[in-house]
Structure formats: structure tokens, C-alpha cells
Amino acid sequence: MWTTAKPRASAFLLQLIFAFLAVSAAPAQSVHDKIKPSLVSIRAIGQQSDNTLVSSSATGFVVSSDGLVLTVYSLLTGLGNVNPETIEIRADIGSNSPNPTLRAGIVDFSQNMNLLLLKVFSDSPTKGVEFGKSGMIAQNTNISSSGYSDQNGYRVHTGEITDRDNSSVHLWTTTLPFEKGEIGSPVYSGDGKVVGIARGQFSPGAGDQYFIPIEFADPLMAATRVSALQQSLSKVNSELTHPEHGPEQLAIRIKTIQSTIDALQKYMTWEGKIEKSESGVESVRIYYEKALSGEPFPQQISVKITPVGHRSDGTIALFETLPGKSYTSKPQTNSLDVGYFDLEKAISIIDFHKEANPDVAHVSLRVDFIVTLSDGTQLPSKKMTLER
DSSP: OHHHHHHHHHHHHHHHHHHHHHHHHSOOOOHHHHHGGGEEEEEEEEEOTTSOEEEEEEEEEEOSTTOEEEEOTHHHHTTOSOOGGGOEEEEEESSOOSSOOEEEEEEEEETTTTEEEEEEOOSSOOOOOOBOOGGGSOTTOEEEEEEEETTTEEEEEEEEEEESSSSSTTOEEEOOOOOTTOTTOEEEOTTSOEEEEEEEOSBTTBSOEEEEEGGGGHHHHHHHHHHHHHHHHHHHHHHHTOTTSOHHHHHHHHHHHHHHHHHHHTOEEEEEEEEEOTTSOEEEEEEEEESSSSSOOEEEEEEEEEEEEEETTSOEEEOOOOOOEEEEOEESSSSTTEEEEEOTTHHHHHHHHHHHOTTEEEEEEEEEEEEEETTSOBOOOEEEEEOO
16 A cells, blocks of 8 residues: 555656746746736827828826826827817827727816826726835835837836935936837836826937926826725714724724825925016015815925025036025915915026126026924925026
């Protein structure tokens, strides 16, 4: 008995070993493979006044199971001067073709941030990406991207962040070589969590490559996050009457929901502008827009300004940082959710340094500021450079 059982056992063990080796030898899923099912190739077509058809392409990525897709507003500006009523948007999810088959519509956008939220109408559920936090990514950290190039189809790239504090407060510089058609691609960390959206170059073939940190898309994503919160609250309500769920589990769930709402209530986008009124008077303003309406509101801003002289030969002269000063917010509309801060006398600072330094072609302002909300909370410090 033993002599006949031994060979069979040995053969069975060998089969297990070979099976294990076969599984071990199988290639692990790459970070790009994790993202690819959520990649979206997008094409917009519009008609000019002379009936000429114009097209524009971009990449996007799915952010919800019901087909919401995040991409760049450049998809629309790339059409030029077309009749808005003639614009048609088509998309493919997880693949690309010259003629995408799925219809898409505009849900929301932020032209200033160059962000566009679309709804792609698909009969199948869509797989959304997982989001990370760009603030947790240090400069020179390796990052990746993937998207659909007009010339080369599906492309993957690996690079790094080279500048988090350049002159544009909402753009980070990267070595990722985005190609035409790849604007709107997801930028992600080594674990496949999306931390940004590809912006590309300001002009084709020249200058640095940029991406938009994912947090700047939060105002557009607020609706999807609120929907998720509503689902969580609905689950809490059903569990309140369930005998197996005690008060401790419910308290943890409710605390998580509340902390998410609190974070969204304090998130807002910021934009600095040097602008002229109808009377020709120039002013410097920092605008804000809340992601969700309601308290707390921006109440006060503490600002330090450093004038920067730009000489004709390309060199820079940093002038002395001015003493800190506080300003009070002003609503832009009837709602406190949108408003601005007036940086008084900032234009006179520019004019003073320009007149005092004949070798300086123009003067910009480096602005460092901390915002205090109506509930006393101070937001993390922010910085931006304003060009006249």
C-alpha cells in the first residue's frame, strides 16, 4: 500500500510545485495596466461659420461608475471659433479609435483651471480611478502617465516632478513627455493613485511640460463625492435599525462622513489677477470659489509681497519683501461662496520699482498668503506669482 501511494503523492506534489512556479512566473500587473481600463480617448468635432468641420482630441479618465470622465478644457478650446451648438463629443473607454463610438456630454468645467467634467453614456458600468494626494508627493519623485497619442496610439511614460513652485500656482513642471492627444491623461504615483492631470506644453514643441495637481479638480468632483456621502448616509440609516450593528460601528462611520464633509467645506480654488476696471483703474485681486456652499467662508487674508524685477537680458532682481498686511474678503456676488481680496497699493508697488530701476523691463509680484476662515481655521499657506 505504501509503495503505491508514495509515487502518487510525489506526482501530486510535483503538480502543485509546477502550478506554483507557473503562477509565480506570470508577470505582475503593472501600474499602467491598473489604469488602462479607466482611460478614455476623446474627440470633439465642431462646425465653423463656413461649415468647415474642425476636430480636437484629448485623453481623459473615468472617475465614477456611472461614466463621469475628467479631462482638460483644452479639448473645447482646441476647436477654435466654432458654433457651440454644433459641438459633438465622442469617446472610447479603455481603447482608442479614429471614430469613438460613445456619446459624451458636458457636466461641468473650470476654464481657469483648464478642467472639464464629461458624462460618457455607456451601457456597461465604468471603472473609476483611485485618487491620491499630490501634496504628499515630493519634488523629484518618480511619477507615471498613460494616454492616447494622436500619432502613436496608447503610450505610457515615466518621469518625475521637477518644480512644484513655478510661476503658475496651479501647474507643476514634469519630465513626462506628453504627446499631442495625451493632454488630460492621468498622472499617477507608483501605487496607481491619480495625483494629477496632464496639461502638456503651452505651445507645441516648446517649453516645459506641466500637469495640474488633482486637488484643483475637487470643485468639479464635489458632486460625485457628495453622491458617495449620500449613499453612506443611507447605509447608516439602514444600519440604525439593524441589531448586529452597535453604536460604536455607527459612530466610526458617521465620524468618517463628517470629516469628509468638513474637508470639502474648507476646500476652494484660488486665482490671482491684475485687472483694469471700466474706468481704467488697475487693481490686484485674489479670487476664491468654494467647492461646496455654506460655512465656513474666507474672512481674512494675511499677505507678504515680494516684487520681482525682470531685466531685458533675462536676469531677475528680487526686491525686499514688504511687511505682511491683512485684508478682508469681499463677496463677488450675493453669495459668500465666491469672492475676492483686494491687495491695495500693489499696483503702486510695481510702478515704484519700475521707475526706480531703469534696467528693469517689468515687475511681477510673488504673493505668499494665509487665509483665515469665518470659524477661525487657518488654511495652509499658499503662493502665486502675478504678472502684469
